[in-house]
Amino acid sequence: MSKDTFLAQIVTVKSMNISVNHRPSARSYAVLSIGAAVMTIALKFGAYSLTGSVGLLSDAFESIVNLVAAIGAFWALSYAAKPPDEKHSFGHSKAEYFSSALEGFLILVAAGSIAVAAVDRFFHPQPIEQAGLGLVLALLATAINGGVSWILLQASRQLRSITLRADAYHLLTDVWTSVGVVLGIGLVSVTGWFVLDPIVALLVAANIVWTGCKLLGETGFGLLDGAIPDDEQKAIALIMSEYKTQGIQFHALRTRVAGSRSFVSFHVLVPGAWTVQRGHDVCEIIEQAIALALPGTNVTTHLEPSEDPISWNDEKLN
Known part of the structure; x- marks a missing residue:
């Protein structure tokens, strides 16, 4: 790769940074999530008050978790956006994991609350009232969550x-949860089997537990x-392969992820006769x-002479 090509790449990187700076910030999407959570809470509790369905109640509890999680996400994203300082030279991007840990914990708490309510309703079944209007409100809340989850995923x-x-x-899981609750209420209305309502609620609780455990695992x-x-490691290997034909070698590759940022470091071994420049x-x-x-990746290299045996002492990870 020539020096002119290298300078052209730098210009490209700068133009990419400019376009990135004009994108909406992650915090603006967290605000959208907060607004959606408030709306769905109102709709779902309204649906529960009309129908008395414990399935809809469980769905409403999960929306409360969504609200708390969205507020936590806004705080985490705000803190993660802070630039590096003397005490945090690698930045604050790991703050995002506080949000995912909080969300995972609250999901498990909500699942426990749902299970308690469902078990009580299982032994004391009650009829569902005004199912039609309640389902309309629940489906409206589901549509809001579905749209917002798609936007957040992109x-x-x-x-x-x-x-x-x-x-x-999490919002996408809430969508499928709501769909399950709506189907359960529909079956109760058709069959008259009131026990289906708490059974659906227990299935919802189990699904929420799975989501919470998955989030905690990722955290x-x-x-x-x-x-x-x-796939990103393969991209790095492909780039390195282009230079190995020029007598350049690499080792001690280390990578890590910290929120929205990634860190990559490795040693570059070149002929000792080369100039430092x-x-x-x-x-x-x-x-x-x-x-x-790999946009958003901090790359650090260490230059070494390939002929020196000491250069190969740290070839393997310690």
Whole structure:
């Protein structure tokens, strides 16, 4: 890769940064999630008050979790956006995991509350009243959650935000939960089997537990400095392969994910006869190539002479 190509890449990176700065911030999407949660809470509790369905009550409880989680997401995204400082030289992006951990915990609490209410209703079944109007309100809330979850999922991919992704999948789970509750109420209205209402609520609780455990697992993976995804590692390997034909070698590749940011470091081994300037230029070109392929990634390289045996002492991870 020539120096002119390298300079062209830098211009491309700068133009990409300008376009990124004009995108809506992750926090604006969190505000959208908060607004949607408030609306769906009102609709679902209205549906519950009309029908008396414990299934709709369980759905409304989950929307309360959505609201608390959205508020937590807004705080986490605000804190994660702070620039690096003396005490946090790698930035504050890991703050996003506080939001996903809080959301996972609250999901489990909501599931427990739903299960308690459902068991009581199972042994003391009650008829469902005004099912038609209640279902209309529930379906309206479901449509709102479905639209917002789609928007958040698209934004999470563009902004590489685990907080928005977690919120999107949670809302999407809420959508399927609401669909299940609506079907349960419909079956009760058709069959007259009141016991189907608490059974659906218990199934909802089980689904919520699965979602909560999954979110907590993803949070733990991030807090333990999990490696970047396999497809991104393959992209790095492809870039490196272009330079191995020039006598350049690599080792000690280390990667980790911290919220919306990724960190990559590795050693670059070049012929010892090269000048420092030439080796430095190659490292800069490779770093920019990876930054182009993986936006939001901080790349650090360490230059070493390939002929020196000491250079190979840290080939493997310690």
